[in-house]
Amino acid sequence: MAKYNLKINGKTREVDVDAGTPILWVLRDHLNLVGTKYGCGIAQCGACTIHLNGIAMRSCMLPVSSVGNQEITTIEGLSENADHPVQEAWLEHDVAQCGYCQGGQIMTAAALLKNNPNPSDEDIEATMSGNICRCGTYLRIKEAIKTAAAK
Amino acid sequence: MKTKKKSLDRRSFLKSSALAGGGLMLTFNWFTQAKAAEAMGESLAETWHELTGYIKITPDNVIKILNPNPEFGQNVMTSLPMMVAEELEVDFEKVVVEMGPHDNAKLGPQFTGGSNSVRMYYNILRQAGATARQMLTEAAAQTWGVSADQVIASNGMLTSGNRKATYGEMASKAASMTAPKDVQLKSPSEFKVIRTAQKNVEGKKVVTGKPLFGLDYQAEGMKIAMILHPPAFGMTLKSFDASQALRMPGIKDVFSFKLFDEDFAMAGFDVRTFNEQIAIVGDSTWQVMNARKKIRAEWTERGDARETRMGRGGSQTVTIPGKLESTNYHFDEMEEGRKTAKVQRRDGDPETAFKNAAVVIEKTYNAPFLAHNCMEPMNGFADVREDSAIIAGPHQAPGWIEPTLSKVLGIAPDKIEMISTRMGGGFGRRAYGQYYVEAALISKQAKVPVKLVYSREDDMSYGIYRPMYTATYRAALDENKNLIAFHVSGGGIPESPIHANRFPAGALDNYLAESWEVPSNITIGAFRAPRSNFNAAAEQSFLDEVAEAMGKDPIQMRLDLLKRAKENPVGSNNDYDADRYAGVLELVREKSGWGKPENNGKRRGVAAYFCHNSYAAHVVDMIERDGEPYVEQVTSALDCGIVINPEGAANMVQGAVTDGIGQSFYGTMTFNNGVTDHKNFDTYRMIRHNESPKKIDVHFVENDIAPTGLGEPPFPPVFGAVANALYKTTGKRYYNQPFMNAEQPESI
Ligand code: FES
Ligand code: FES
Numbered sequence: 001m002a003k004y005n006l007k008i009n010g011k012t013r014e015v016d017v018d019a020g021t022p023i024l025w026v027l028r029d030h031l032n033l034v035g036t037k038y039g040c041g042i043a044q045c046g047a048c049t050i051h052l053n054g055i056a057m058r059s060c061m062l063p064v065s066s067v068g069n070q071e072i073t074t075i076e077g078l079s080e081n082a083d084h085p086v087q088e089a090w091l092e093h094d095v096a097q098c099g100y101c102q103g104g105q106i107m108t109a110a111a112l113l114k115n116n117p118n119p120s121d122e123d124i125e126a127t128m129s130g131n132i133c134r135c136g137t138y139l140r141i142k143e144a145i146k147t148a149a150a151k
Numbered sequence: 152m153k154t155k156k157k158s159l160d161r162r163s164f165l166k167s168s169a170l171a172g173g174g175l176m177l178t179f180n181w182f183t184q185a186k187a188a189e190a191m192g193e194s195l196a197e198t199w200h201e202l203t204g205y206i207k208i209t210p211d212n213v214i215k216i217l218n219p220n221p222e223f224g225q226n227v228m229t230s231l232p233m234m235v236a237e238e239l240e241v242d243f244e245k246v247v248v249e250m251g252p253h254d255n256a257k258l259g260p261q262f263t264g265g266s267n268s269v270r271m272y273y274n275i276l277r278q279a280g281a282t283a284r285q286m287l288t289e290a291a292a293q294t295w296g297v298s299a300d301q302v303i304a305s306n307g308m309l310t311s312g313n314r315k316a317t318y319g320e321m322a323s324k325a326a327s328m329t330a331p332k333d334v335q336l337k338s339p340s341e342f343k344v345i346r347t348a349q350k351n352v353e354g355k356k357v358v359t360g361k362p363l364f365g366l367d368y369q370a371e372g373m374k375i376a377m378i379l380h381p382p383a384f385g386m387t388l389k390s391f392d393a394s395q396a397l398r399m400p401g402i403k404d405v406f407s408f409k410l411f412d413e414d415f416a417m418a419g420f421d422v423r424t425f426n427e428q429i430a431i432v433g434d435s436t437w438q439v440m441n442a443r444k445k446i447r448a449e450w451t452e453r454g455d456a457r458e459t460r461m462g463r464g465g466s467q468t469v470t471i472p473g474k475l476e477s478t479n480y481h482f483d484e485m486e487e488g489r490k491t492a493k494v495q496r497r498d499g500d501p502e503t504a505f506k507n508a509a510v511v512i513e514k515t516y517n518a519p520f521l522a523h524n525c526m527e528p529m530n531g532f533a534d535v536r537e538d539s540a541i542i543a544g545p546h547q548a549p550g551w552i553e554p555t556l557s558k559v560l561g562i563a564p565d566k567i568e569m570i571s572t573r574m575g576g577g578f579g580r581r582a583y584g585q586y587y588v589e590a591a592l593i594s595k596q597a598k599v600p601v602k603l604v605y606s607r608e609d610d611m612s613y614g615i616y617r618p619m620y621t622a623t624y625r626a627a628l629d630e631n632k633n634l635i636a637f638h639v640s641g642g643g644i645p646e647s648p649i650h651a652n653r654f655p656a657g658a659l660d661n662y663l664a665e666s667w668e669v670p671s672n673i674t675i676g677a678f679r680a681p682r683s684n685f686n687a688a689a690e691q692s693f694l695d696e697v698a699e700a701m702g703k704d705p706i707q708m709r710l711d712l713l714k715r716a717k718e719n720p721v722g723s724n725n726d727y728d729a730d731r732y733a734g735v736l737e738l739v740r741e742k743s744g745w746g747k748p749e750n751n752g753k754r755r756g757v758a759a760y761f762c763h764n765s766y767a768a769h770v771v772d773m774i775e776r777d778g779e780p781y782v783e784q785v786t787s788a789l790d791c792g793i794v795i796n797p798e799g800a801a802n803m804v805q806g807a808v809t810d811g812i813g814q815s816f817y818g819t820m821t822f823n824n825g826v827t828d829h830k831n832f833d834t835y836r837m838i839r840h841n842e843s844p845k846k847i848d849v850h851f852v853e854n855d856i857a858p859t860g861l862g863e864p865p866f867p868p869v870f871g872a873v874a875n876a877l878y879k880t881t882g883k884r885y886y887n888q889p890f891m892n893a894e895q896p897e898s899i
Contacts (some may be wrong), residue, residue: 035360
């Protein structure tokens with residue numbers, strides 16, 4: 001066990017965990033930030049997506065010891081009041097079914113638009129294909145990303 | 152006394168009306184006025200006045216509607232309260248919606264499955280809304296000294312002449328009144344909320360990552376638990392050494408436990424896939440995951456096992472084979488099983504018709520086991536005390552698993568509190584609650600509250616899979632290419648797919664349906680539109696081939712058969728309504744521009760199916776992209792009666808279409824000596840963004856039929872439409888799922 005000071009959603013949080021603990025479980029089990037989801041644990045589904053210095057990352061294979069000073073943003077910290085353009089577009093298109101994958105989808109989409117404000121269909125597909133939605137909401141996700149891009 | 156009598160009348164009326172609708176009905180006491188509720192020992196929040204079991208109103212006019220049914224993405228948190236709001240006469244957007252407590256007595260059957268949520272609550276919830284509205288109206292009438300018909304209830308306001316009050320202002324008085332015996336429900340033409348597009352009421356919580364799901368559940372003093380189950384179906388625990396695991400940081404306890412006693416009579420949704428397992432309990436998920444790897448367990452072949460099941464007409468004991476099964480063995484067993492086929496339905500003289508046929512077409516279709524793969528792996532919270540328990544988590548039907556928990560724990564059902572969280576998917580998997588039994592037994596033995604967490608690997612390798620199916624279809628044509636006989640013989644491991652009374656039964660003079668089953672220790676269960684999800688693939692793809700041989704358009708060919716089934720049906724117990732079936736085919740033909748010259752170059756497949764009381768048809772447009780078939784666009788037509796929330800309904804159909812494409816292209820679970828070949832998404836292929844269609848147009852038949860359900864019906868015919876589009880795209884017929892798997896055996 002070791003102590004880590006993590007920068008999460010603009011605040012510094014101290015945790016005392018094993019060095020190999022993935023950020024996913026630090027967030028969920030130690031900091032009660034459960035918006036970041038567990039889906040596979042092997043970087044295959046995207047449910048656990050966070051931003052590390054603004055870049056989308058799978059937190060399930062990201063050991064706490066590798067994060068250092070970098071800024072972590074989780075779905076809880078994406079906006080103050082659900083007013084990030086991606087979140088707004090998600091609501092406008094009524095994307096969610098079960099909703100379990102959507103935090104990860106939104107985090108991947110938000111990072112995509114930050115780097116590429118006007119993505120083509122191919123850009124969207126290439127970036128989003130790491131995020132599985134078992135309920136099959138892909139069509140609405142695509143539409144929502146386009147709406148968010150237009151804003 | 153008078154009050155009591157009336158409420159009893161009301162209850163029995165509801166009981167019989169709900170039964171007439173075909174829903175499963177448990178004890179029912181849905182309407183509860185505040186006084187009666189208090190008498191029953193319930194403590195109500197001081198400021199909330201409960202008007203019916205489903206509706207609470209504060210003096211300052213906050214209106215809360217409780218959703219009775221578990222939410223797994225079918226959006227009942229929105230659609231069920233809409234029904235209440237409709238009759239209550241409130242603005243739906245101003246209403247607060249909350250998940251209701253598990254309480255079958257007060258809130259009805261409370262189960263999600265069989266496309267039943269909307270169907271079984273349609274009358275109950277509208278009556279609840281109307282009852283409350285009438286009580287509020289009466290309260291205003293009495294207060295103002297006018298007759299009730301001089302009071303108008305609308306938008307959460309009561310008015311009479313120039314007198315006005317909010318519902319909240321009348322709530323206290325209304326709550327003390329006797330509920331009316333009869334309430335008048337609106338006719339569909341008067342709907343203001345139902346049939347309007349409403350956004351998911353939990354949308355904002357979802358996009359901000361609020362704790363909603365079972366895995367997010369927290370409680371004071373809670374530990375994390377995981378299980379270690381045998382590595383193969385047919386194996387069991389021999390011995391284990393946990394000394395190393397117990398030395399790992401954060402680990403509290405490691406022990407083995409038994410799910411059920413040998414002679415435990417299991418209920419319909421109980422499973423004992425692995426009856427003896429090892430539990431690991433610790434502080435955090437990561438610690439428990441790591442410690443689990445350090446357990447040295449020895450497993451052994453279990454041998455044949457006996458299983459006792461309760462059923463209609465008493466309990467039954469069956470033998471579950473102990474063999475370690477492989478997929479090749481499954482194919483061989485299917486061939487053996489075929490010899491034991493039993494007739495399910497015979498019309499006319501099919502044998503003679505086949506003998507005299509000018510042409511006989513015969514094709515065999517295969518489909519593999521499928522894992523549900525809900526995005527949220529199985530999990531459940533349990534806090535089991537000496538004589539009480541709290542069980543919380545994602546489950547489709549808490550009322551089905553509660554009696555089992557009660558028996559296993561020896562705690563009376565009324566001492567077990569069941570809490571429903573939102574589910575990260577269900578698809579039938581969460582109708583089976585063995586993860587609750589496991590959590591409860593672990594909590595009991597470890598003497599702490601635990602949240603049992605399945606890893607993805609646990610979830611995928613310890614499944615209640617969609618069975619493996621096969622079916623051989625034969626069609627006889629006379630010299631004029633008329634279809635004169637139809638024969639289906641289908642089997643499954645371990646359950647047959649055959650619905651003998653479904654289309655085209657009833658449309659043909661000579662018809663034969665046969666079925667067989669092969670026992671297995673691979674546990675199976677409901678998977679979105681059970682059995683139909685295979686039948687629609689096989690039969691709808693076969694009919695396409697038959698239409699081609701007949702030289703007919705595939706839609707017209709089906710419509711001709713349906714016309715026969717309607718005008719001069721064969722047999723009297725045909726499951727489907729030929730008019731509604733034809734209706735979705737006609738609608739999809741129109742909306743997709745089927746047969747129109749501008750669509751001539753398109754490679755499209757069509758399929759239609761009836762299941763779970765509703766009707767669905769799809770036209771799939773396929774292209775070749777980078778040498779691979781790709782479904783670019785889908786046009787869907789549905790008849791599910793009245794559509795409560797067109798927005799949520801369209802989303803669900805689009806999801807079913809996407810799911811159907813993914814499962815038919817890629818879905819498969821195979822076995823090697825009882826071990827699943829896939830344990831995670833690295834090898835179990837799921838449809839992804841780049842493989843999902845660019846457009847899915849959803850159209851509903853408009854009618855005033857009471858809702859007949861929508862979660863499952865759109866799913867099965869996708870498989871058939873995809874198979875038929877594949878033929879148009881590649882020139883090859885696809886008989887074996889998954890379609891994008893070259894290694895599947897060729898059909899006859
Ligand atoms: S949980 Fe991290 S990618 Fe699936
Ligand atoms: S909404 Fe259910 S997994 Fe995506």
